[in-house]
Amino acid sequence: MEFTERHVEGLKELLYKMADDLLIIGHRNSEWTGLGPMLEEDIAFSSMAQDKIGQSLALFELLHELGESDPDTVAFTRNAPQFHCSQLVELPIGEYDFSMVRHFFFDHAEAIRFEMLSETVFEPLAMVAKKFKGEIKYHTMHADIFMQKLAAGGEESFGRMQQAINENFGLALGMFEPGDFEAELIEAGIFGGEAELQQRWLDKVVPLLTSYGYMVPSVDAVEPAFGGRKGVHTPNLQPLLDEMTEVFSIDPGADW
Amino acid sequence: MKINSLDPRISRAELDDESKIGELHGSEHFQTYEVFQQIKRGTHHQHVGNVHAPNAEMAMLFAKEQYCRRGAAVNLWVVKTADVFVTEYQDADIFETTEDKLYRDPNSYKVMDRINAFKARTNNA
Numbered sequence: 001m002e003f004t005e006r007h008v009e010g011l012k013e014l015l016y017k018m019a020d021d022l023l024i025i026g027h028r029n030s031e032w033t034g035l036g037p038m039l040e041e042d043i044a045f046s047s048m049a050q051d052k053i054g055q056s057l058a059l060f061e062l063l064h065e066l067g068e069s070d071p072d073t074v075a076f077t078r079n080a081p082q083f084h085c086s087q088l089v090e091l092p093i094g095e096y097d098f099s100m101v102r103h104f105f106f107d108h109a110e111a112i113r114f115e116m117l118s119e120t121v122f123e124p125l126a127m128v129a130k131k132f133k134g135e136i137k138y139h140t141m142h143a144d145i146f147m148q149k150l151a152a153g154g155e156e157s158f159g160r161m162q163q164a165i166n167e168n169f170g171l172a173l174g175m176f177e178p179g180d181f182e183a184e185l186i187e188a189g190i191f192g193g194e195a196e197l198q199q200r201w202l203d204k205v206v207p208l209l210t211s212y213g214y215m216v217p218s219v220d221a222v223e224p225a226f227g228g229r230k231g232v233h234t235p236n237l238q239p240l241l242d243e244m245t246e247v248f249s250i251d252p253g254a255d256w
Numbered sequence: 257m258k259i260n261s262l263d264p265r266i267s268r269a270e271l272d273d274e275s276k277i278g279e280l281h282g283s284e285h286f287q288t289y290e291v292f293q294q295i296k297r298g299t300h301h302q303h304v305g306n307v308h309a310p311n312a313e314m315a316m317l318f319a320k321e322q323y324c325r326r327g328a329a330v331n332l333w334v335v336k337t338a339d340v341f342v343t344e345y346q347d348a349d350i351f352e353t354t355e356d357k358l359y360r361d362p363n364s365y366k367v368m369d370r371i372n373a374f375k376a377r378t379n380n381a
Binding site: 035038039040041043044047138141142145146149 | 317
């Protein structure tokens with residue numbers, strides 16, 4: 001099947017939201033470096049944050065091949081309204097309970113999205129999806145074990161984690177905000193769509209959380225934090241971008 | 257004045273200039289696990305170091321990032337340090353060997369003669 005202009009637009013929209021999510025969550029999670037709850041976890045969490053930046057680079061490179069600017073320009077010269085990340089990833093790290101639940105919700109969604117994309121007709125993306133399979137598997141394994149152990153870590157631990165789940169759930173649903181080209185992407189076999197992704201994500205995270213002893217809010221009772229995919233962000237994103245691009249902005253043409 | 261830190265744990269502790277940092281007791285920090293890494297299937301696991309962790313699953317998570325982040329590995333073992341049975345250094349003399357048992361060392365084999373003979377044969381061929 002030949003790609004029409006709308007297929008390509010839809011593909012770019014998909015790549016932008018994935019790459020932006022990964023760049024911003026990677027930057028956010030790297031803010032824990034040096035502050036982690038223990039040395040070994042500090043290293044593990046920082047290392048996963050670096051993985052996310054690497055994954056975003058691979059997607060920005062695909063966008064470059066599709067005619068967009070080079071990865072550095074795209075990553076470092078846009079302002080908040082031009083970013084397609086979900087509001088979930090741009091929020092400050094908060095305390096470790098919040099960051100851990102966000103990591104759990106985000107990484108399961110990412111794992112399923114990449115799994116769906118390993119079958120995409122756009123082969124370069126299928127290759128990227130397959131390349132990061134093991135990396136992402138470790139990330140979800142890390143999140144699962146922490147969620148499980150912290151549920152069993154006593155009253156304070158359980159209470160804080162449950163509270164963080166309640167806070168994160170609507171934000172996490174915001175990841176699945178439909179794009180403008182859902183029908184085209186599905187029709188062309190590029191991507192199965194946000195609705196299917198959300199369903200598969202729920203089928204994964206709800207039983208896991210329940211098995212650890214947590215309560216999961218009902219999807220119908222929670223307002224999804226939409227807007228991020230269309231450039232509508234919380235006031236937290238622009239300061240993050242200002243900080244992230246501080247060095248780049250001193251000399252945008254510098255050769256590293 | 258209360259200490260206001262980037263680290264929320266420090267801020268939460270509401271320390272002031274007069275606060276004494278408490279002593280750390282044995283039960284307040286995690287046990288260690290020894291980490292064994294297998295580079296290739298079929299080869300033996302090698303000890304690469306240890307990690308602090310509250311349980312075996314988290315020890316495995318940490319060990320993967322501490323020791324296998326850059327190099328290839330196919331398998332990991334983590335074992336509670338306390339479960340490793342060790343010899344005492346005062347008994348190190350059990351490993352000593354007397355000089356008259358050098359014939360037990362592999363360097364006692366007259367293998368170089370055969371290797372040189374093989375080389376000579378193949379060079380002439």
